[in-house]
Amino acid sequence: MVDTNLAPGLRALGFFGVGRRFRIEGPGHWGEIAVEQARSFTARTVRFTVHVGVISRDEWAEQLRVRPYYPANETVRPQWSGWQAPIGEVVTVAGLPIGELWWELEVGRPFERMAKEILTAIRVFGLPAMRAQMTTPQDPE
Numbered sequence: 729m730v731d732t733n734l735a736p737g738l739r740a741l742g743f744f745g746v747g748r749r750f751r752i753e754g755p756g757h758w759g760e761i762a763v764e765q766a767r768s769f770t771a772r773t774v775r776f777t778v779h780v781g782v783i784s785r786d787e788w789a790e791q792l793r794v795r796p797y798y799p800a801n802e803t804v805r806p807q808w809s810g811w812q813a814p815i816g817e818v819v820t821v822a823g824l825p826i827g828e829l830w831w832e833l834e835v836g837r838p839f840e841r842m843a844k845e846i847l848t849a850i851r852v853f854g855l856p857a858m859r860a861q862m863t864t865p866q867d868p869e
Contacts, residue, residue, distance in 0.1 A: 730747070730748060730763055731746075731801070732839075733804070733839050733840060733843035734843050734846060734847065735750070737767065737844075737847040738750045738761060738847070738850070741847070742852055742857060743761060745761075746798060746813055748762060748763040748764075748765075749761070749762050749763075750762075752855075752858070754782070754859065754862035754863075755784065755860075755862065755863075756784060756785055756862070757784050757785060757786050757810075757854075757861070757862040758783055758784075759780070759782050759858040759859075759861075759862060760779075760781045760782075760783070760787060761778060761779070761780055761850060761854065762778070762779045762781070763777075763778055764776060764777050764778070764779060764863070766810065766830070769776065770833045771786065771835075772834055772836075773831050773832050773834050774832070774833045774835075775831070775832050775833075776831055776833070777814055777815060777816070777828070777829060777830045778814070778815040778829075778846060778849070778850065778854070779813065779814050779815065780813055780815060780818060780854045780857060780858050781786050781810060781812035781813070781858075782810050782811045782812075782858050782861040782862055783809075783810030783811075785808060787809055787810055798827060798860065802827070807825075807865075808851070810840070810861075811861045813857070814828065814829065815829050815849055815850070815853070815854055816828045816829030817854045818854055818857040819849050819853045819854075820853065829849070831845075831846065
C-alpha cells in the first residue's frame with residue numbers, strides 16, 4: 729500500500745525514503761513523514777495515520793551519533809527535540825485543527841482514492857506546516 733501508492737506521490741512532492749518513513753531536505757533542517765499503523769484493529773482492516781516532523785540537521789547528526797539505528801516501528805522519537813505533530817493537528821477547517829485523523833483500509837479494497845486523499849492532506853497541510861517549521865528558529869532546549 730505505501731510502496732505502490734503513497735511512495736510515488738511522496739517522491740513527486742520531493743520526499744525520499746522507503747518503508748514507512750520519508751524525508752525532505754530543507755535549509756538546515758530535515759522534514760519527515762512517518763506512517764503509523766495501529767497495533768491491532770481486525771484481521772481484515774488496517775488503521776493508520778501520518779505524522780509530520782522537522783528536526784535541525786545538527787540535532788539529526790547528534791541523534792545518529794548517539795543512536796545510529798532507529799527501529800522501523802518507532803514512529804515517535806521521545807529524544808527528538810524538533811517539532812512533530814500528527815497530521816490531524818495541521819489539517820484545518822475554518823482555521824481550526826480537525827484533531828485525530830486515521831484512515832482504515834480493508835484487505836482487498838482499492839487504495840488509490842485513499843492514497844490521493846492522504847497525499848492531498850500532506851501536500852496542502854503537512855508540507856506547508858513542515859516548511860514553516862524549517863524557517864522558524866527553534867528554541868534551544
